[in-house]
Amino acid sequence: MKAIKATYVSLVFAFLYLPLLVLAIFSFNNARYAMTWHGFTTHWYHVLFNDSLLLRSAGHSLLLAFLAACIATAIASVVATALLQYRFKGKRIIHNLIIVLIVMPDLVIGIVLLILFSSLHLPLGFTSLLLAHITICLPFAVLTIYSRATDLDSNLFESARDLGASDTTIYLKILLPLLKPALLSAWLLAFAISLDDIIVSFFVSGPSFSIMPLQIYSMTKVGITPEINALCTLMLGLIFMIVGASQLVRKAK
Amino acid sequence: MKNFRTFSISLSWLWLGFFVLAPTLLLILTSVLSKGDTSLVRVDFTFHNYIENFNWVYVHVFLRSLKMAFIVTVVSLFIAFPFALIIARTPPRLRNFLLMLNVIPFWTNSIITTYAIMIIVKTKGLLNSALLGLGIIHQPLHILYSPLAVYIGLIYNLLPFMILPLYARLEKLDDRVLEAAQDLGANRWQILYRIVIPMSMPGIVAGCLFVFLPAMTLFYVPNILGGAKSYLLGNLIQDQFLTNQNWPFGASLSVALTIFAAALIWLYWYSAKNTNKDELL
Amino acid sequence: MLNNIVELKHISKVYGDESILHHLDLSIPNGTFTTILGASGCGKTTLLRLISGLEMPNHGQIIINGKDVTDLPPQQRQVNTVFQSYALFPHMTVAQNIAFGLQCEHLPKDEISKRVEEALKVVHLEKFRDRLPKQLSGGQQQRVAIARALAKKPLVLLLDEPLSALDYRLRKTMQMQLKSMQRELGITFILVTHDQEEALAMSDNIVVLDHGEVQQMGPPREIYEEPANMHVAKFIGETNVLKTRITDANLETVTVEIEGLSFELKNKKGFTKADSINTVVRPEDLRVWDRSEIESTEGMMTGKVTEVIYKGTTVDLQVELDTGTTLFATEFFDEDDADLDYHLNERVWVQWHPGWEVLLHNEEL
Numbered sequence: 031m032k033a034i035k036a037t038y039v040s041l042v043f044a045f046l047y048l049p050l051l052v053l054a055i056f057s058f059n060n061a062r063y064a065m066t067w068h069g070f071t072t073h074w075y076h077v078l079f080n081d082s083l084l085l086r087s088a089g090h091s092l093l094l095a096f097l098a099a100c101i102a103t104a105i106a107s108v109v110a111t112a113l114l115q116y117r118f119k120g121k122r123i124i125h126n127l128i129i130v131l132i133v134m135p136d137l138v139i140g141i142v143l144l145i146l147f148s149s150l151h152l153p154l155g156f157t158s159l160l161l162a163h164i165t166i167c168l169p170f171a172v173l174t175i176y177s178r179a180t181d182l183d184s185n186l187f188e189s190a191r192d193l194g195a196s197d198t199t200i201y202l203k204i205l206l207p208l209l210k211p212a213l214l215s216a217w218l219l220a221f222a223i224s225l226d227d228i229i230v231s232f233f234v235s236g237p238s239f240s241i242m243p244l245q246i247y248s249m250t251k252v253g254i255t256p257e258i259n260a261l262c263t264l265m266l267g268l269i270f271m272i273v274g275a276s277q278l279v280r281k282a283k
Numbered sequence: 284m285k286n287f288r289t290f291s292i293s294l295s296w297l298w299l300g301f302f303v304l305a306p307t308l309l310l311i312l313t314s315v316l317s318k319g320d321t322s323l324v325r326v327d328f329t330f331h332n333y334i335e336n337f338n339w340v341y342v343h344v345f346l347r348s349l350k351m352a353f354i355v356t357v358v359s360l361f362i363a364f365p366f367a368l369i370i371a372r373t374p375p376r377l378r379n380f381l382l383m384l385n386v387i388p389f390w391t392n393s394i395i396t397t398y399a400i401m402i403i404v405k406t407k408g409l410l411n412s413a414l415l416g417l418g419i420i421h422q423p424l425h426i427l428y429s430p431l432a433v434y435i436g437l438i439y440n441l442l443p444f445m446i447l448p449l450y451a452r453l454e455k456l457d458d459r460v461l462e463a464a465q466d467l468g469a470n471r472w473q474i475l476y477r478i479v480i481p482m483s484m485p486g487i488v489a490g491c492l493f494v495f496l497p498a499m500t501l502f503y504v505p506n507i508l509g510g511a512k513s514y515l516l517g518n519l520i521q522d523q524f525l526t527n528q529n530w531p532f533g534a535s536l537s538v539a540l541t542i543f544a545a546a547l548i549w550l551y552w553y554s555a556k557n558t559n560k561d562e563l564l
Numbered sequence: 565m566l567n568n569i570v571e572l573k574h575i576s577k578v579y580g581d582e583s584i585l586h587h588l589d590l591s592i593p594n595g596t597f598t599t600i601l602g603a604s605g606c607g608k609t610t611l612l613r614l615i616s617g618l619e620m621p622n623h624g625q626i627i628i629n630g631k632d633v634t635d636l637p638p639q640q641r642q643v644n645t646v647f648q649s650y651a652l653f654p655h656m657t658v659a660q661n662i663a664f665g666l667q668c669e670h671l672p673k674d675e676i677s678k679r680v681e682e683a684l685k686v687v688h689l690e691k692f693r694d695r696l697p698k699q700l701s702g703g704q705q706q707r708v709a710i711a712r713a714l715a716k717k718p719l720v721l722l723l724d725e726p727l728s729a730l731d732y733r734l735r736k737t738m739q740m741q742l743k744s745m746q747r748e749l750g751i752t753f754i755l756v757t758h759d760q761e762e763a764l765a766m767s768d769n770i771v772v773l774d775h776g777e778v779q780q781m782g783p784p785r786e787i788y789e790e791p792a793n794m795h796v797a798k799f800i801g802e803t804n805v806l807k808t809r810i811t812d813a814n815l816e817t818v819t820v821e822i823e824g825l826s827f828e829l830k831n832k833k834g835f836t837k838a839d840s841i842n843t844v845v846r847p848e849d850l851r852v853w854d855r856s857e858i859e860s861t862e863g864m865m866t867g868k869v870t871e872v873i874y875k876g877t878t879v880d881l882q883v884e885l886d887t888g889t890t891l892f893a894t895e896f897f898d899e900d901d902a903d904l905d906y907h908l909n910e911r912v913w914v915q916w917h918p919g920w921e922v923l924l925h926n927e928e929l
Contacts, residue, residue: 039381046384047388109295127299127303141533145534183649189645192639194639228394
């Protein structure tokens with residue numbers, strides 16, 4: 031039974047990792063089209079580093095994900111605090127809008143934002159992408175922070191208030207320090223969502239600011255070159271490092 | 284930030300109101316306007332767009348999307364359930380490592396993986412080379428640009444979305460409950476059918492939703508891997524906005540899709556109303 | 565100095581359509597250790613939160629130190645709370661926790677550190693100032709929570725079931741410490757508890773709360789010995805409630821029939837023949853004899869022992885009377901009766917010291 035289980039798990043992992051592995055291996059293959067091994071080369075990495083368009087789009091993606099994750103986490107911590115601590119008009123609506131945002135298909139979010147930006151005559155580019163990415167990351171960040179915050183003893187906030195703390199003090203001195211791990215997970219999740227997104231970006235991006243997934247997408251149509259393999263391999267390495275680091279952080283606790 | 288309360292409430296309202304509520308209303312508005320000749324839309328209220336949704340051509344696309352999404356969901360569930368169950372039952376150290384292995388494909392942009400699948404299933408790709416080389420087949424398989432390639436691409440990209448909610452649920456399964464079942468004389472299958480599956484139902488349904496809905500809308504997967512036979516709802520909507528420039532019609536399709544999604548989720552909540560709703564999302 | 569530090573006038577509190585407190589009036593004397601005692605759900609925690617300002621009443625007035633604070637937020641009332649869960653800030657050291665409330669007042673640095681030292685001294689935690697809450701025992705955490713509230717120099721310290729998370733022995737020690745702390749500081753402590761033993765042990769003044777109303781307020785002894793009504797009698801200590809019929813009543817005495825026997829008792833509350841009453845007798849006021857110990861069975865109820873529970877210094881008995889009523893009796897080991905030796909189904913005779921009973925109106929509870 032144990033052997034069957036191990037085999038099954040390995041097979042699923044093989045399915046999940048085969049494409050990634052293929053990319054990594056062929057990024058070192060000394061051939062342009064062939065699917066057979068023609069010897070080891072780092073040629074495609076040199077090509078990649080001279081292909082400013084592809085490389086720049088990868089840089090854009092990382093920058094975008096970084097900014098979107100930071101801003102979304104910051105806003106999410108404020109929104110989660112409002113939802114957790116205060117009674118106000120339309121609180122249910124805010125709550126429901128967050129759920130709607132999670133439930134709404136990405137395709138519809140992309141379209142909705144496209145309509146918004148075009149009715150505002152906002153040119154599609156870096157700003158529209160950043161606003162869109164913050165918006166799609168926000169509900170997940172809010173939920174991550176909110177659900178951890180509800181695990182905190184609500185007496186903590188009451189006792190802080192009882193001791194004379196203002197709302198700002200409670201947010202800065204009690205909530206934020208206690209929610210550090212939640213903020214980190216929210217940031218990582220937002221970073222992943224932003225980096226992963228294709229559909230929303232597809233609608234709200236413009237030629238002035240190309241990002242990696244869309245760049246690759248357009249290249250798959252005109253014929254692919256092995257430097258994409260090299261770029262994907264580098265991105266995979268980065269993801270490995272981030273996931274590994276976050277595991278280490280978790281273990282250190 | 285003298286008054287944090289006012290600040291936080293205003294910020295919540297501003298962002299969600301401006302980027303979610305207002306544009307959603309704009310979408311609904313667009314869906315009842317007409318296509319313009321020179322501009323994107325013409326202010327001429329009509330329900331024609333919605334009536335057009337029921338044109339057989341589009342209903343056909345919708346039905347095909349439903350069928351594909353359904354198959355993708357079922358296959359994903361059958362692959363993911365035993366997988367998540369096995370991982371959830373491994374000792375914690377190994378479990379964390381396996382979970383980490385799961386997270387990496389989840390984090391990888393699906394354009395990259397879709398592209399990788401394309402390389403593998405190409406006529407002169409890795410799969411054919413391997414099978415020909417091993418003598419299993421004598422003619423290369425024409426997988427790329429067939430529905431099969433789309434199935435593979437969708438299942439690959441959506442499998443993690445099935446695994447993670449299932450795992451989250453199965454991990455919470457109390458060993459003592461299983462031991463109690465065993466003690467009362469249940470065998471392996473009885474434990475599975477009577478205890479494990481019913482107790483993980485919210486995870487199963489959540490996973491199915493996370494797979495089913497995107498499966499209908501991930502337009503780039505059929506675009507890259509499929510041919511004309513895999514034109515799905517997502518592609519139809521995308522084309523209205525980017526190729527045909529018929530925004531009102533595209534908007535009406537989007538509204539219809541959203542209502543469909545909301546109905547599914549409502550059904551899910553309705554059927555699970557005894558459980559805590561916050562836990563479901 | 566005012567006589568009453570906290571006054572609640574006509575307070576009502578409603579949650580949704582559930583009424584928690586109705587038109588409650590309560591005055592708490594300055595400098596006392598007052599305990600609000602009641603079963604869970606009686607509204608006692610709500611009462612405390614109204615005094616602290618964490619909740620607002622729907623109706624009524626709250627006066628602290630002669631000043632109307634009904635609409636003031638917690639930080640503007642000179643009142644601080646020790647929460648049931650202690651609510652220590654887990655990311656701050658003991659000293660930082662205590663300093664927090666003072667920093668919120670923007671006091672000068674040296675004033676803060678002086679007050680923190682004072683507070684640490686009061687609770688004997690000087691050595692633990694740099695520890696985090698999780699590095700402390702439950703009792704120590706409790707003391708930090710108290711020190712944190714005391715550092716604010718409140719007029720009134722509110723304690724919400726502060727000892728409920730501690731084990732039995734620690735609870736006893738903390739009861740003593742709280743009481744002596746209150747005596748030393750001279751400020752008013754208002755403690756909320758459901759534990760009547762705790763209330764009796766610590767308080768100068770007990771407020772019995774039930775169904776959102778004050779049932780009785782007074783010193784522990786009065787509450788125990790002279791319960792004002794059936795609510796109080798049933799809540800404080802074990803009691804035997806005997807159905808009683810008045811056969812005759814005058815200003816001095818009532819003649820009553822209890823369990824088929826006739827008694828002439830003092831009429832302290834002016835009962836008339838028309839009143840429906842109960843007789844309440846504490847288990848420790850009942851005497852249980854076997855036939856050989858007594859000369860006459862005059863005025864005694866007869867029954868058999870159905871349960872014997874040995875408690876160390878006492879023996880608790882359950883006696884089923886011939887009339888079918890079950891009584892609980894507590895017998896003390898003393899020199900007259902060094903070996904209390906009861907066995908099951910033994911036939912016994914039960915009486916009480918006349919005058920130790922309490923006659924109360926029969927109320928539907």
